[in-house]
Amino acid sequence: MIYYVDFHMDDPKKATMRKLERFSLARHIPLKAIGKKIVLTPYSEIYLNNKDSGLYSAYGLCILETSWNSINDISRIRPLNARRLPLLLPVNPVNYGRPGKLSSVEAAAAALYILGRHDEASKILEKFSWAQTFLSVNMMPLSDYERCRTQEDIKKTEDMYF
Numbered sequence: 001m002i003y004y005v006d007f008h009m010d011d012p013k014k015a016t017m018r019k020l021e022r023f024s025l026a027r028h029i030p031l032k033a034i035g036k037k038i039v040l041t042p043y044s045e046i047y048l049n050n051k052d053s054g055l056y057s058a059y060g061l062c063i064l065e066t067s068w069n070s071i072n073d074i075s076r077i078r079p080l081n082a083r084r085l086p087l088l089l090p091v092n093p094v095n096y097g098r099p100g101k102l103s104s105v106e107a108a109a110a111a112l113y114i115l116g117r118h119d120e121a122s123k124i125l126e127k128f129s130w131a132q133t134f135l136s137v138n139m140m141p142l143s144d145y146e147r148c149r150t151q152e153d154i155k156k157t158e159d160m161y162f
Contacts, residue, residue: 001060002026002108002124003037007074009066014094016105016128017065025124026108029062034079037062040107041074042100044082047154050146053115055081061111063104085110086145086158088138093130099162106134113142 004017004026012018020026036059038052059081064074087099088110095101102110105124112121113135125131135142141161148154 002063003029003033003060004063004065004104005029005031005034007064007066014103015065016103017063017108019127020105020108020124023127025127026063031077034062035059036080038081038083038111039064039077039079040085040111041077041079041082042084043074043077044084046083047086047151048083048111048114049148049151049154050114050116051149052081052083053117056115056117061108063108065104083111085114086141086154087162088141091130091134091137103131105131109134110138110142114146116146 002020002025006015006017006028017026021028038048038055038059039062041064066074085107088102089097089099090102090106092103092106105128109121109125121135125134141157144157145154148157
């Protein structure tokens with residue numbers, strides 16, 4: 001399950017998690033309810049990898065819904081299972097082609113793909129016309145990231161692409 005904490009720092013029309021919630025593909029939770037969920041944050045020193053699939057199955061994935069313009073406001077949040085995504089290319093209209101500046105739905109889809117949940121990744125991207133190419137644009141790095149077994153492997157793979 002995908003959860004999200006909404007910091008109300010983004011244009012509501014661009015809040016991709018809210019749209020997923022309307023389709024029952026994500027659920028809004030308060031910050032204090034994060035618990036043991038995997039939380040994607042660029043401030044984690046630990047990369048998400050497929051070894052985290054057990055955590056996902058048990059607790060779910062949590063997205064911190066905020067604007068990249070306000071990203072520093074979440075730097076102090078230190079969840080138990082914080083993970084960062086390796087670099088990928090966004091296809092969203094705001095940050096198209098800027099490595100790492102994924103929309104929330106792109107981040108969730110990337111995480112699901114790395115965790116081996118390819119169908120789930122595709123399903124959430126289907127709700128956004130602009131997101132249809134995200135997986136194809138990032139297929140090679142995503143497939144390689146999914147096969148990585150260690151943090152060092154992920155960093156080497158990331159360096160190979162970016």
